[in-house]
Amino acid sequence: MMRFFVLFSLLLTHAGLFAQYHFSGEVSEINSGNTIYLSLVEDYRKSSRIYLDQIVKKTQVDSLGHFQFEGNNLPLQNRIYRIHLDGCSDTSEANHFLGQCNNSKSVLFIANNTDTVDFPTSFEDQSLCSIASTNAKSDALLQVEFLKDEMAYDFMEFPSEASRKLNTKKWFSTLQDFGKASKEPLVELYIYDFLSDKRNETYSYYLQDVSNNSYYDELFHRLNEAYANASFTQEYNAEIATDKELASFHSPKTSYFNYFLIGLLIISLLVNMYLVASRKMNVRLRAKSLWSKLTPQEQKIVDHILQEKSNKEIATELFVSLSTVKTHINNLYKKLEVSSREEIVVLFKK
Structure with a gap:
C-alpha cells in the first residue's frame, strides 16, 4: 500500500x-x-x-x-x-x-x-x-466587451447631458461590480484601463470618482495580493496616485500647495524615468559583457538564434553537425545563465 x-x-x-x-x-x-x-x-x-x-x-x-x-x-x-x-x-x-x-x-x-x-x-x-x-x-474579457457594447447603446439612445451623467454613474458602478465579482484583478485592471482612458467622454467623471471612491485603493490591495511582483501592479499604483493629484488640481479647492505637490510628482516621475533608463543601460552593459566572453563560433550561433533559425538550419549555415550545434547551445546556456532560446533573444535583442 x-x-x-x-x-x-x-x-x-x-x-x-x-x-x-x-x-x-x-x-x-x-x-x-x-x-x-x-x-x-x-x-x-x-x-x-x-x-x-x-x-x-x-x-x-x-x-x-x-x-x-x-x-x-x-x-x-x-x-x-x-x-x-x-x-x-x-x-x-x-x-x-x-x-x-x-x-x-x-x-x-x-x-x-x-x-x-x-x-x-x-x-x-x-x-x-x-x-x-x-x-x-x-472568457471574462469577452464578457466585458459585451457590457461595453450595452453601455455604448445606452449612451446613444438618449444623447442628452442629463442622460449622459446618469449613464456614466450607472456604468462605472456596473463595470466595477462585474470586475469585483469575477474574482480576478486582471479583469478589473482591463476595465480600469477603459474607464480611465483620457480619450473617453467619461474621463472627467473618472477624475471625480478616483478622488471619492475607495474602489481604486481596494483594487490595488487585490492586485498586490494576487500579483505583488508584477510590473502592472506598481504601474497601477503610480497611476492612481498621479490621477488623485490631478483630480485635486482640477477641483475648486486648488491651492499653491497643489502646485507644489504636482511639482514633486513631476520630479518623482523624472527620477523614475531616470531609474528605468539606468536599468535598461545596465541590462545592455551586461549583455555586452557576456557577448565578449563568447567564442566567435558561439557568437555566430547567437546571431542565428536571434534570426529564429532552427538547430538544423544553424548546422547547415556553419557546416557543422547537429550534435555540435546542440553542444554549443548547451554551453551558451551555462555561460549566459539562461535556460531557453527565448531568454537568449531577450538578452541580446536590439
Missing part, C-alpha cells in the same frame, strides 16, 4: 513538471497559410491594439483553418494574452501590426502556463469570438 502511495505521488509530481499550455482554435479556411500570433499583454495600457514587443510566438493556419500554440514557457500565474490573426494582404510591417487591416481578427483572454484554451467558430461561423477553457476566467 505504501509503495503504491509513493508511486502515485511521484506520478503526480512528474505530471506537474511537464504541465504546459495548449491554445488552439479554428478560423475560416480562407485564412489557410496566414500567420497567427500569440502575444503576452503585461502592460494594460497596451491592450487595445497589436504591439510587436508583446508577441511571444507565431504559427500558421493550416489548410483546414486550424491553428495551435503549445509549450511550457508562459507564467504560472494568470496573464492577459492576445491571439491575433494577420489578415493583411501586403508586406507592409506597419499595416500588419498597427491594426489597419480590415481582415485581421484578434481576441483577448486570460490564461496561464497550465491551461488548455480552445477558440471554436460560432454558430454564425464567426472566429475568435467564443472561448472554451480549463480556466474559468478565460
Whole structure:
C-alpha cells in the first residue's frame, strides 16, 4: 500500500513538471497559410491594439483553418494574452501590426502556463469570438466587451447631458461590480484601463470618482495580493496616485500647495524615468559583457538564434553537425545563465 502511495505521488509530481499550455482554435479556411500570433499583454495600457514587443510566438493556419500554440514557457500565474490573426494582404510591417487591416481578427483572454484554451467558430461561423477553457476566467474579457457594447447603446439612445451623467454613474458602478465579482484583478485592471482612458467622454467623471471612491485603493490591495511582483501592479499604483493629484488640481479647492505637490510628482516621475533608463543601460552593459566572453563560433550561433533559425538550419549555415550545434547551445546556456532560446533573444535583442 505504501509503495503504491509513493508511486502515485511521484506520478503526480512528474505530471506537474511537464504541465504546459495548449491554445488552439479554428478560423475560416480562407485564412489557410496566414500567420497567427500569440502575444503576452503585461502592460494594460497596451491592450487595445497589436504591439510587436508583446508577441511571444507565431504559427500558421493550416489548410483546414486550424491553428495551435503549445509549450511550457508562459507564467504560472494568470496573464492577459492576445491571439491575433494577420489578415493583411501586403508586406507592409506597419499595416500588419498597427491594426489597419480590415481582415485581421484578434481576441483577448486570460490564461496561464497550465491551461488548455480552445477558440471554436460560432454558430454564425464567426472566429475568435467564443472561448472554451480549463480556466474559468478565460472568457471574462469577452464578457466585458459585451457590457461595453450595452453601455455604448445606452449612451446613444438618449444623447442628452442629463442622460449622459446618469449613464456614466450607472456604468462605472456596473463595470466595477462585474470586475469585483469575477474574482480576478486582471479583469478589473482591463476595465480600469477603459474607464480611465483620457480619450473617453467619461474621463472627467473618472477624475471625480478616483478622488471619492475607495474602489481604486481596494483594487490595488487585490492586485498586490494576487500579483505583488508584477510590473502592472506598481504601474497601477503610480497611476492612481498621479490621477488623485490631478483630480485635486482640477477641483475648486486648488491651492499653491497643489502646485507644489504636482511639482514633486513631476520630479518623482523624472527620477523614475531616470531609474528605468539606468536599468535598461545596465541590462545592455551586461549583455555586452557576456557577448565578449563568447567564442566567435558561439557568437555566430547567437546571431542565428536571434534570426529564429532552427538547430538544423544553424548546422547547415556553419557546416557543422547537429550534435555540435546542440553542444554549443548547451554551453551558451551555462555561460549566459539562461535556460531557453527565448531568454537568449531577450538578452541580446536590439
